[in-house]
Amino acid sequence: MAAGQPGMRPPWPGGTGDPGGRIAITGARLIDGRGGDPVDDAVVLVEGSVIAAAGAGAEVPFDRDAQVLDAAGATLMPGLIDGHCHLGGASFPDEDRWVLEDDRYQAIASAAQARQLLQHGVTSVRDISVNGTRLRTAIARGLIPGPEIVPCWRGLSRRGGHGDARGVPPEMVSTSHPWGLVADGPAEVRAAVREVVKQGGQCVKVWASGGGLHENEPEDVQHYSLRELRVIVEEANYARVPVAAHCECAAAAKDAARAGVWSIEHGEDLDEETIGLMAEKGISLNPTVVLLTQWLEQSSVFGGPYGKPYVPGVTELPADPEAIRTLLHDRLSENLMAAKAAGVRIGVGSDSYCADLTPFGLQTLNEVHALVAAGLSEMEAIVAATRSGAEILRIGDRTGAIEPGKAADLLVLSADPLAGISGLARENMVLVMKAGQVVTSGL
Numbered sequence: 419m420a421a422g423q424p425g426m427r428p429p430w431p432g433g434t435g436d437p438g439g440r441i442a443i444t445g446a447r448l449i450d451g452r453g454g455d456p457v458d459d460a461v462v463l464v465e466g467s468v469i470a471a472a473g474a475g476a477e478v479p480f481d482r483d484a485q486v487l488d489a490a491g492a493t494l495m496p497g498l499i500d501g502h503c504h505l506g507g508a509s510f511p512d513e514d515r516w517v518l519e520d521d522r523y524q525a526i527a528s529a530a531q532a533r534q535l536l537q538h539g540v541t542s543v544r545d546i547s548v549n550g551t552r553l554r555t556a557i558a559r560g561l562i563p564g565p566e567i568v569p570c571w572r573g574l575s576r577r578g579g580h581g582d583a584r585g586v587p588p589e590m591v592s593t594s595h596p597w598g599l600v601a602d603g604p605a606e607v608r609a610a611v612r613e614v615v616k617q618g619g620q621c622v623k624v625w626a627s628g629g630g631l632h633e634n635e636p637e638d639v640q641h642y643s644l645r646e647l648r649v650i651v652e653e654a655n656y657a658r659v660p661v662a663a664h665c666e667c668a669a670a671a672k673d674a675a676r677a678g679v680w681s682i683e684h685g686e687d688l689d690e691e692t693i694g695l696m697a698e699k700g701i702s703l704n705p706t707v708v709l710l711t712q713w714l715e716q717s718s719v720f721g722g723p724y725g726k727p728y729v730p731g732v733t734e735l736p737a738d739p740e741a742i743r744t745l746l747h748d749r750l751s752e753n754l755m756a757a758k759a760a761g762v763r764i765g766v767g768s769d770s771y772c773a774d775l776t777p778f779g780l781q782t783l784n785e786v787h788a789l790v791a792a793g794l795s796e797m798e799a800i801v802a803a804t805r806s807g808a809e810i811l812r813i814g815d816r817t818g819a820i821e822p823g824k825a826a827d828l829l830v831l832s833a834d835p836l837a838g839i840s841g842l843a844r845e846n847m848v849l850v851m852k853a854g855q856v857v858t859s860g861l
């Protein structure tokens with residue numbers, strides 16, 4: 419919800435926030451999302467939808483009229499930001515079934531997916547789906563609970579690419595694909611970007627490489643040429659919207675970086691030159707570690723439906739599935755740490771797209787945990803999930819940190835995530851607040 423909108427009292431049960439009220443949350447350890455040392459015994463004063471003051475208790479003026487929430491012993495941090503999800507309402511991890519599934523059912527199911535994200539402390543997302551632009555409006559009007567949505571609407575896929583579907587007629591893909599828009603060649607990709615903008619997209623998603631849904635679109639194959647990517651970026655720039663590029667191979671990532679995209683999604687195969695370009699141009703990375711690991715387990719070696727497992731940069735895979743899993747973990751970790759060492763901004767992307775495989779909200783939390791398992795410190799993973807995420811969504815001027823003037827998007831946890839990132843869990847969230855409104859509270 420945009421900060422400062424009056425009259426947004428939520429009609430759903432459990433929403434008790436009062437936009438006109440003043441709430442003082444006292445006694446918590448404050449992690450403000452900017453990466454500095456935490457502040458103990460802090461006070462955060464919320465006025466309406468925004469943070470009026472935050473800091474050590476002694477420095478925040480006592481507000482006699484505020485409702486006081488005693489959070490002694492707990493930890494307060496910004497709400498989470500998920501830079502990559504698909505609120506398409508899909509039930510199944512299958513490209514034909516997600517097109518065939520009833521569009522109206524999916525629209526309704528997408529509202530439940532949005533609610534699940536918020537219930538897990540996710541207060542902002544960047545969404546790639548046909549529903550996101552409408553969900554954004556319904557959430558901003560207070561009709562349904564959910565995170566603030568930065569919508570990409572549908573993403574650009576080449577014919578037979580990751581956003582197409584092979585087993586259904588092309589007309590059905592164009593009317594009913596929950597997140598893909600097929601476009602080939604400079605003229606079509608330019609028109610497709612214009613369509614995304616027309617539909618309310620605030621970012622343009624493009625599948626620059628395959629994604630392994632089918633043997634004819636493996637991850638290590640580039641899908642759009644540098645020329646096409648340049649047209650996409652140029653046209654998006656005319657509309658002042660950024661481009662997010664799905665890149666699972668080195669060649670696609672390099673051309674996406676050359677073309678000047680804003681973020682690289684997945685990006686598990688970045689070479690030195692690409693990392694250098696990303697650092698130089700300020701291109702962010704959403705690593706989606708959990709999704710890539712799940713995807714490996716969807717491959718034939720693990721009994722899944724998707725053919726050969728993909729471990730970037732490795733041609734000869736070991737026979738033992740456990741050894742393949744370890745190899746992928748090591749490759750993803752090395753790649754992530756190389757990007758981090760070069761100063762590339764890292765975000766959190768769940769890639770949640772269907773209820774079956776990638777549970778909304780839980781997957782976001784698991785991704786934060788996975789970033790720590792891959793080598794980030796707890797604080798670095800929290801910054802990725804908060805301030806960096808807000809910057810990637812280009813909403814860093816109004817959320818992503820606990821500081822005066824920002825939206826009161828925050829969590830209070832009964833466990834300290836700096837002492838162990840697994841403390842960042844739904845069962846430990848004693849308070850979830852979005853734009854000053856209480857989503858859940860045990861305080």
Ligand SMILES: [Zn+2]
Pocket residue numbers: 502503504769
């Ligand atoms: Zn995705």
